[in-house]
Amino acid sequence: EADIYQTPRYLVIGTGKKITLECSQTMGHDKMYWYQQDPGMELHLIHYSYGVNSTEKGDLSSESTVSRIRTEHFPLTLESARPSHTSQYLCATRRGLNTEAFFGQGTRLTVV
Amino acid sequence: EDQVTQSPEALRLQEGESSSLNCSYTVSGLRGLFWYRQDPGKGPEFLFTLYSAGEEKEKERLKATLTKKESFLHITAPKPEDSATYLCAVQALGSQGNLIFGKGTKLSVKP
Numbered sequence: 001e002a003d004i005y006q007t008p009r010y011l012v013i014g015t016g017k018k019i020t021l022e023c024s025q026t027m028g029h030d031k032m033y034w035y036q037q038d039p040g041m042e043l044h045l046i047h048y049s050y051g052v053n054s055t056e057k058g059d060l061s062s063e064s065t066v067s068r069i070r071t072e073h074f075p076l077t078l079e080s081a082r083p084s085h086t087s088q089y090l091c092a093t094r095r096g097l098n099t100e101a102f103f104g105q106g107t108r109l110t111v112v
Numbered sequence: 113e114d115q116v117t118q119s120p121e122a123l124r125l126q127e128g129e130s131s132s133l134n135c136s137y138t139v140s141g142l143r144g145l146f147w148y149r150q151d152p153g154k155g156p157e158f159l160f161t162l163y164s165a166g167e168e169k170e171k172e173r174l175k176a177t178l179t180k181k182e183s184f185l186h187i188t189a190p191k192p193e194d195s196a197t198y199l200c201a202v203q204a205l206g207s208q209g210n211l212i213f214g215k216g217t218k219l220s221v222k223p
Binding site for chain 1: 116143144146148153154155156157158161163199201203207208210211213214215216
């Protein structure tokens with residue numbers, strides 16, 4: 001059973017605000033990922049990390065930033081939210097490149 | 113370019129009516145293929161991993177199979193609780209860990 005948690009589950013915020021989406025896991029996995037998913041569309045990778053102090057941008061260009069100071073936490077930050085950032089953000093963790101990814105419940109972000 | 117295409121986009125079945133979902137993929141080399149189930153407003157839930165052509169995995173009413181170009185998710189005698197979006201993803205050899213997802217098949221099972 002995967003233990004990966006995302007907060008908040010839902011967030012409605014005004015344009016220009018700074019926000020941080022939290023992701024925590026208790027599985028001890030080094031590999032963590034952030035995906036963005038719009039309704040009826042594929043998941044797109046926006047950031048990933050292979051361990052503490054390691055972060056990389058994914059295939060989908062994103063104005064967000066991430067940090068990995070502790071193995072358990074992989075927060076995603078938007079310095080200035082815009083309506084185009086409205087989407088579902090999913091955090092995931094994997095033990096290895098050959099193994100399945102475990103996903104959190106997601107954060108549905110709406111920027112008004 | 114690595115790519116995953118799922119069909120059909122949507123499938124409506126009567127309870128007990130068996131069917132199959134398709135996942136076609138093009139990758140430079142396949143490290144693994146993954147099936148997930150996603151309920152509305154939730155994160156994907158892992159179902160199966162397949163690594164090589166000819167491999168099959170089974171769980172309750174679901175069975176996943178893999179060939180060199182596609183995978184099928186067979187649903188036998190589905191129930192309304194099987195209603196969900198089913199996602200397929202591939203991991204390519206030499207990639208940096210990025211799973212490439214299809215858009216999914218939205219399955220509705222009516223009682």
